[in-house]
Amino acid sequence: MRVNLSSHFRSYTAGKPAVQATGATLDEALRDLDRQFPGLRFRLVDEQDRVRRHVKVFVNATPVEALATPVVASDELHILGALSGG
């Protein structure tokens, strides 16, 4: 599936705004991303498997938090920096 990343996370993807990942759940897709781009998962998901407070994940147009969320190859993931900071 296609994974779109906001600028915050592209230091891990050599600047690419979109990459490919595989998996049957959001968790599996994120673990596949981490295999390709080591370290990325921990910046997105904490050690208790919670999506970090200022990270937003969408499956297609639906915001999701649960890593067990099912995904299919035709889905599109969007991983964005949430509104925060100053």
Place this chain on the structure above:
Amino acid sequence: MVRATTKAVAKTKAAPAAKAGKGAKGPVTVIVGTRKGAFLLKSDAPRRTWTQSAPILLGHVVYHVILDPRDRKTLLMASTTGHMGPTVYRSTDRGRTWKEASKPPAFPKAPEGETGRAVDHVFWLTPGHASEPGVWFSGTSPQGLFRSADGGDTWEGVAGFNAHPTKDTWTGGPKDMTPDGGKMHSILIDPRDKRHMYIGMSGGGVFESTDYGADWKPLNKGCEGFGPEPKEYGHDPHDVKLHPLMPDRLYQQNHCGIYRMDRPTGEWVRVGRAMPKKVGDIGFPIVVHPRDPDVAWVFPMDGGSVWPRTSPDAKPASYGTRDAGASWARLDGGLPAKHAYWTVKRQAMCCDAHDPVGLYLGTTSGQVWASRNEGAKWTCIANHLPHVYSVTVAGF
């Protein structure tokens, strides 16, 4: 808050042997960690002219950057960003290139149905004992102690603290911590014995281990505390220092004053009582002279009324003692004489090893100041930086 009574300040003298040694020479690099990245300030040999680097990891929140004194080329950086989770960056070429730790500090995954802790940010870094190259310790928020045995690339929790059955009692709840979470800091290793360690916690207090972190005991007797009945825990040391040549001497800048402890006594003495009353003895950092255990510096802030945490009367000044806290002298030459509403965070003041010692501090308003003569005269060496969190010195 109820203030407990304190003992009179005892004037002590350091052992003559502890004052031995000559000062370093040559250029220094001041490593500045800020809310928006890190910067290197490099001096010429006399420490008169300074050159500022381009920002390192611009936009990343940098809490602490430390040079490994054992190899003098590895730097570790405690970092996070506004969006991403916490990590540690490593440089093995004195700051030219940086690589993220492959396993940053993280708490264990909680069993199903339980709420586990997650590291919000790595706040403090300490190189391990001289006999253990590659060993580092880190302190996190929420308060956790972590150890790396491979130069900061992978980290494991120190279970003796992180899973200590009394930890939650010591650290208290959200009202006992700093607003953005409790902080583990001031991880000190006794140079005579790697098994002897201290930690500082905001909040919690100072704790001591004599078995390499397997168990911990509070070390806060004598500190004025919060609440109607001060306890052995629940204190707020802002910065704790151990003198490297006289490791039985500890200094502490606490939320409630400046203290000194000379072991084997286990009681803090409020040497800040000797500070001018109009200035007080509240602040974040405390710095010890590299060769003279009787010499230390602080940078007071306003801890009155609603705690503005700016310089008292908007007139910034360092204060120095040359008699282990029995007396303090104002050191404000060159600093703004009025209308300066900034302060200096706990990691943001340090010294070099020259003779006379150079002092360095970074401000919440984005300036870095240096003194070539132990605080007598200050010069601004960097301006318009982001809010400064950390200032450390490297001898390169």
